[in-house]
Amino acid sequence: MSSATRPTRIGRASQYPTTSLDTQRTSDTQSHSDPPWVYAVRDSIAEHLDSSWPIRAKAMRDCGRAGIAFRCKKCGALHVFPRRCGARTCPTCARKGAAALAHRASKRVASHDLAMELQSWDGPGSEQLKAWKFLTLTRRAREKISERFEHRALRKQVRSTREHWRDFWLATPWGRQKRDPGNRNKRIRKDTSYLFAEG
Numbered sequence: 516m517s518s519a520t521r522p523t524r525i526g527r528a529s530q531y532p533t534t535s536l537d538t539q540r541t542s543d544t545q546s547h548s549d550p551p552w553v554y555a556v557r558d559s560i561a562e563h564l565d566s567s568w569p570i571r572a573k574a575m576r577d578c579g580r581a582g583i584a585f586r587c588k589k590c591g592a593l594h595v596f597p598r599r600c601g602a603r604t605c606p607t608c609a610r611k612g613a614a615a616l617a618h619r620a621s622k623r624v625a626s627h628d629l630a631m632e633l634q635s636w637d638g639p640g641s642e643q644l645k646a647w648k649f650l651t652l653t654r655r656a657r658e659k660i661s662e663r664f665e666h667r668a669l670r671k672q673v674r675s676t677r678e679h680w681r682d683f684w685l686a687t688p689w690g691r692q693k694r695d696p697g698n699r700n701k702r703i704r705k706d707t708s709y710l711f712a713e714g
Contacts, residue, residue: 549579553606560604568666574600627708637706
């Protein structure tokens, strides 16, 4: 498709705000139809979101049902892109978002591996084999199902987890600070690193 295209909104996409809700960048160029059960799941979740997060609720209902048409200025061909909500609770977008996240993380892991290979052992005792560890942090869900979709509370939980991560990391053998001989200042180890991702 030529880069010189003119976007034209079609269907229910014309009701969308100008700012995309697809924070996970899950929109694609394939005009796939989702299975009926996927639409049922999204509609069910949207019902719980109506009162507290109407924009997200509307985006989930329109996910896969709305689209944006791009017409090439050179050949006049029409290309239709499905509009996606990018929600982590969407069966379609969650899978695409996870794949995109894994791709970005794998590239960062490769760069971290290279950087750590160039660092000598900086921990206590004799040198040990260094390898990645996978850790999943979870929070207790709210008792009322409707409150589990309250976006302000969810955002607060995520921020709280991120704020407490540093204290946790400093308490582990891999993140514990150390002092160089003759220096009273603390510093982090040079031979360890971590990637933090919100799922």
